[in-house]
Amino acid sequence: MFQRLDVSFPSGDARCAAWLYLPEQPKPHPVIVMAHGLGGVREMRLEAFAERFCEAGYACLVFDYRNFGASQGEPRQLLDIKRQQEDWRSAVAYARTHDDLDAAKVVLWGTSFSGGHVIYTAAADAKIAAVMAQCPFTDGLASLLKVDLFTSLKLTAWGVADVACSLIGAGPVTAKLAGPKWSAALMTAPDAESGYLGLVPAKYPFKNYVAARFALAIGLYRPGKKTPKLLCPILFCICETDSVAPTGPTLRHAKRAPDAEIHMCKEGHFDIYVGEAFEHVIQKQISFLKRRVSRGAARFHAA
DSSP states (O other): OEEEEEEEEEETTEEEEEEEEEESSOSSEEEEEEEOSTTOOTTTTHHHHHHHHHHTTOEEEEEOOTTSTTSOOSSTTOOOHHHHHHHHHHHHHHHHHOTTEEEEEEEEEEETHHHHHHHHHHHTOTTOOEEEEESOOOOHHHHHHTSOHHHHHHHHHHHHHHHHHHHTTOOOOEEEEEOOTTSSEEEOSTTHHHHHHTTSOTTOOOOOEEEGGGGGTGGGOOGGGGGGGOOSOEEEEEETTOSSSOHHHHHHHHTTSTTEEEEEESSOTTGGGSHHHHHHHHHHHHHHHHHHSOSSSOOOOOO
C-alpha cells in the first residue's frame, strides 16, 4: 500500500539520511516529518508509526539527526540542540521542494526530546500545517529537577571534561543515554533503561551514549515556552505517569497553545511505542490528521 525510499538532504555541514514513505493515493501528498527523541534513531519503532500514517494516505519523511544513525556528521554521537533544530528546518525545506509532496501540508511529528523540537520549529514557521507531540520534552529545568543529585553532579563533571577535551581536539567524553538509578546516565528513571533499550531492534548496533557536553545544555532548553506562538493546530499525547518528561509542566505548556488538542495516555513514557498503548495513540493521531490536515485542497497559513 506504500513504498519506502532511501533519501538524504543537506543540513549544515553534512547530510541527513531519511526514509521517504509514499502512499498509493494521488500526489502531491501531505507529508509528516518525523525524527526520534534523545539519542534515538529511525529504527527504534518510528517505522511502525510511519507505516500506519502512510496507510492512512500521508507521506512520511523519517530522518536521523546529523552525527547519529545513518546520517553523516562528526564526531559521532554529538547531541547538539541547535544542530538538531537546524536538521528539522532542513527536513522541512526538503519536504517542501519534493515533487511528490504538498508544500502547503507539512506536518511535524515528534516524540520525547523531538516533541520539544517540533514545538520550537513550528513556533518559528507560520506555514507548518499541524504538529503532533507525544510524551514531549517541554521543560529542561523540570526534567533536570527529577534527576538525583549524585547523577547531576557526575554528569556536570563529565560535561565540563568533554568541553575541555573538545577545545584541545581530543575525542569526546561520553555519558550513557539510559542507565540504572544512581548511574551517570541522562535517563535513570526505573523504567528508562529497559524501556529505552527495549525499542532497539535485535542485532542493531545501537550506541547507548552521547558526548557528555549535552548535560550542560539540557536544563536551559525549554521549548514548551514557545506554545503561545503556534499558529497551527497541535495534538499533545501526554503520558500520565511519565518518568522522563514531567506531566505537570507539559500540561501547563500545552494549555497555552492557541489551538491545542490534549490526549492523556495512562501509560508511561516508554510504553507508548508498543502494544495496546501504541494502537491507542496511533488511532488518536490519525484521527487528528483526518480532521485537521485533509487530503483535499491545500491549506495555507498567514505569514
